[in-house]
Amino acid sequence: MPTLDNPGVQTVIGVKEDEPMDSNAVFVNSLQFSFPGSAPFISDFSLKLPAGSRCLLCGANGAGKSTVLQLLAGKYMVSKDSLRILGRPPFHDTALTCDGELAYLGGTWRRDVAFAGDVPLQGDMSAREMIYGVKGVKPERRDRLVKMLDIDLEWNLMRTSDGQRRRVQIAMGLLKEYTVLFMDEITVDLDVLSRLDLLRFFKSECEERGATIIYATHIFDGMEKWATHLAYMEEGLLIRGGPTSEFPELEKGTRLLDVMEAWLRAESKQRKLKKKVEPGAGTKTPVSSPFMPSKHLAFFR
Numbered sequence: 001m002p003t004l005d006n007p008g009v010q011t012v013i014g015v016k017e018d019e020p021m022d023s024n025a026v027f028v029n030s031l032q033f034s035f036p037g038s039a040p041f042i043s044d045f046s047l048k049l050p051a052g053s054r055c056l057l058c059g060a061n062g063a064g065k066s067t068v069l070q071l072l073a074g075k076y077m078v079s080k081d082s083l084r085i086l087g088r089p090p091f092h093d094t095a096l097t098c099d100g101e102l103a104y105l106g107g108t109w110r111r112d113v114a115f116a117g118d119v120p121l122q123g124d125m126s127a128r129e130m131i132y133g134v135k136g137v138k139p140e141r142r143d144r145l146v147k148m149l150d151i152d153l154e155w156n157l158m159r160t161s162d163g164q165r166r167r168v169q170i171a172m173g174l175l176k177e178y179t180v181l182f183m184d185e186i187t188v189d190l191d192v193l194s195r196l197d198l199l200r201f202f203k204s205e206c207e208e209r210g211a212t213i214i215y216a217t218h219i220f221d222g223m224e225k226w227a228t229h230l231a232y233m234e235e236g237l238l239i240r241g242g243p244t245s246e247f248p249e250l251e252k253g254t255r256l257l258d259v260m261e262a263w264l265r266a267e268s269k270q271r272k273l274k275k276k277v278e279p280g281a282g283t284k285t286p287v288s289s290p291f292m293p294s295k296h297l298a299f300f301r
């Protein structure tokens with residue numbers, strides 16, 4: 001059980017040998033990944049999330065959150081056995097993303113061309129053209145998103161602020177009723193009301209439709225009650241994870257920001273210690289710690 005006093009201890013929940021891979025919305029089993037020409041980065045990464053979960057993916061800059069989200073979203077080829085989304089391998093089963101069952105909202109965002117999921121957002125277009133250009137969308141869902149994100153359909157995307165363009169990007173990514181959604185920090189540009197409304201919307205998607213969401217973020221304000229699960233990464237490894245109810249400090253009412261600060265400070269201290277003992281230690285080597293077993297499993301119930 002992870003605690004503030006003993007921050008390296010992880011939740012280890014075994015998976016039964018005969019457990020079917022498709023019984024969870026997200027099932028990752030000992031996932032390995034290296035960038036071409038680089039040392040192994042994601043290592044022994046295991047996680048399972050039941051339908052309806054809202055999991056916060058956390059960790060320091062460079063911990064591997066975006067890489068993991070991209071792997072889960074089928075952007076890189078990995079073994080079919082190590083990764084199943086809705087029981088299907090996301091890289092090999094292209095229908096999963098094409099049909100919109102699996103949605104990915106990444107951080108890519110430029111003024112000339114940006115991306116909403118996999119749909120390029122051209123600069124010189126109105127928000128109306130972009131949003132109404134997506135086919136197969138329920139009109140009431142589209143209207144709800146436009147209203148919630150306070151989008152002016154006449155906005156020209158060349159002449160909007162970063163936050164306004166971001167809102168259009170988010171709306172585009174959410175137009176189709178996904179079953180599983182992976183989001184890389186998408187709320188940084190949003191004002192407080194837009195961010196809170198969006199988080200409330202995501203919560204209702206999970207509670208009313210059984211959608212499953214993994215959200216990588218550094219913004220923890222107000223997230224204590226939002227998340228059902230936490231996953232904390234260090235240098236490509238998932239070292240803490242589980243339902244939020246299994247983290248006693250959150251149950252006691254400690255703010256998530258304070259919990260994160262404690263974990264990040266402990267990690268930073270370990271890294272500095274390791275550098276002192278082994279001056280040549282690279283950043284991609286997992287930090288060794290008496291609290292951190294070599295096999296990093298965090299199977300979520």
Ligand SMILES: Nc1ncnc2c1ncn2[C@@H]1O[C@H](COP(=O)(O)OP(=O)(O)OP(=O)(O)O)[C@@H](O)[C@H]1O
Nearest residue numbers: 035036038041059060061062063064065066067068
């Ligand atoms: N295409 C790539 N080729 C080689 N290394 C990469 C590539 N993309 C990312 N990396 C490396 O992988 C590591 C993890 O990056 P990643 O973007 O997944 O981290 P992150 O946890 O999302 O960080 P942040 O919080 O800063 O967004 C970093 O050390 C990064 O330099």
